[in-house]
Amino acid sequence: MPELPEVETIRRVLARKLAGRTILAVDLRVPKLAASRLHRSLHSQARSWGQRVRGRKIMGLRRRAKYLIFDLDRGKLLVHLGMTGQLFAAAPGERPARGLPPLPDPHTHLILDLSGGLRLYYRDIRKFGRLRLLETAVEEARALEALGPEPLARGFTPAKLAEGLRNKKAPLKALLLNQKVVAGLGNIYVDEALFRAGLAPTARGGGLTRAHISRLRTAVRGVLREALRYRGTTLSDYFDPETRRGEFQNRLRVYGRAGQPCRQCGRPIVKAVVAQRGTHWCRHCQQDPCTGR
């Protein structure tokens, strides 16, 4: 569910609320979310995980790709929201917005009681998310080492993007979803970025000229910045920690618009499976530079 703009929006909301608070109690209800590997006694693992987390203080909150990194006084808590993960911050007993169940509900898998009368709830219908406690800087580096450049940082230069696409015969769709090529894009923003760049998702990465790559880089950054301004995309599950929806769904040009007219040329947006993911694009406005179609 959440891609870079949603995770960054969550980070911004939570950073001010959580900084300086101590974790007073930990209730981990679905141990596998915190398990590094499947383990026989998940329950004892959950208990010890909670014991280790309890008592630590949240110093700050960072983001890398789609990971949230809680900087603790000792170690870090790494949170990945998977497809349907949500974080909500509320006073105990406080009701979330209409349309959301009272918390905790059966999909609430972790509850952190924080000092100063605040609770942090992790909710995840499909349980694809991950929670990891990292004790050392080495562990943190290892956990994140496979990630490519942050698209909004200085390091994401045309040369860096070119490096990720060079000699690749995989379609652009697959390459941009690959977190090693660029970190933080998911299915929505890949489709949107390719539309902006005028490139077909089926085009091979290796076939792009410098001009195409530069255009693609600009498109990736542009769509992420705009989505950030609108606080992400809410199709159904995404809410920020204060239960606000994103607004970028109103500005999507191709994602979820199969059969509807392209906003640029009026021809219908097509949807097909590319790189095993539902993919939306305009056959007229987006071209494959190799085949010309």
Add this chain to the structure above:
DNA sequence: CTCGGCCTGCTC
């Protein structure tokens, strides 16, 4: 690199 698996819920 592509596929299947991990989960649950919603739509057709």
Add this chain to the structure above:
DNA sequence: GAGCAGGCCGAG
């Protein structure tokens, strides 16, 4: 009842 969903990982 089947197929699909905003993600990722490990197996072939």
